[in-house]
Amino acid sequence: MRIATWNVNSVRSRIDRVEALLRRHDIDVLAVQETKAKDEQFPTMGLQALGYEVAMVGYNQWNGVAILSRVGLEDVKIGFPGMPGFGEPEAPEARAIGATCGGVRVWSLYVPNGRKPDDPHFHYKLRWLEALRASTEGWLQESPNLPLALVGDWNVAPFDDDVYDMKDFKNGTHVTPQERAAFFAFQDLGLSDVARPFTPGPDVYTYWDYFRKRFERNRGLRIDFVLGSGPFADRVTGAFIDTEERSGEGASDHAPLIVELREDQ
């Protein structure tokens, strides 16, 4: 079973690349972020023709997440209790959608960017991550044996090696102690970065800014992660970043991350 995550940066402008990715890598479940599409705008027809069910949520040009699955799509949830604004109109801000696919609980996450460390959005980001942590703790207690994966664009670079040059982030987000602590709190719950052992650094990234030929110079960030619970991590047999997907005309600024799971025994 192959589970992948990709910040697609507009699913409408890149649906051909999405479908090609699914075919190229034989992906069973794809978590998508930054769809920038309302539900009625989501290009589902070709995906359904390929055998995928689609669960999505989005309402504006910045956010929007989805899960595409050809191994079942059950118990879909939009957002999570405790998330800032949960339950208000448009409040999930289309940043989190969860579903059980082929016996695995998958959450597609688009963690708030934070903008600047002194911006209100930065505090919103920290509150959002803490709310996710608290919800995750509850999910693990309720279903300790259900493989759980929190996947997506975390907008946090946990280690200095995950940033092309720390000097460029002196007053920036993604690398602050608060963000890193919020990220590592998921490790304390027993989740782990299941892809890193198969994609060792340094200079291994999942995102490269469109500016200044950052991809061509491999000046990127590692901010997309698959964090798996114990029962999930135990089944991981491999992982890779499809760096090639970031190249050429019409690429997203993120590369897909693909994880291979052994079948349940």
Add this chain to the structure above:
DNA sequence: ATGGTCGTTTCACGA
């Protein structure tokens, strides 16, 4: 400190 390039509900803003 600023800029560079994308995508969108575009001559503005978020990433």
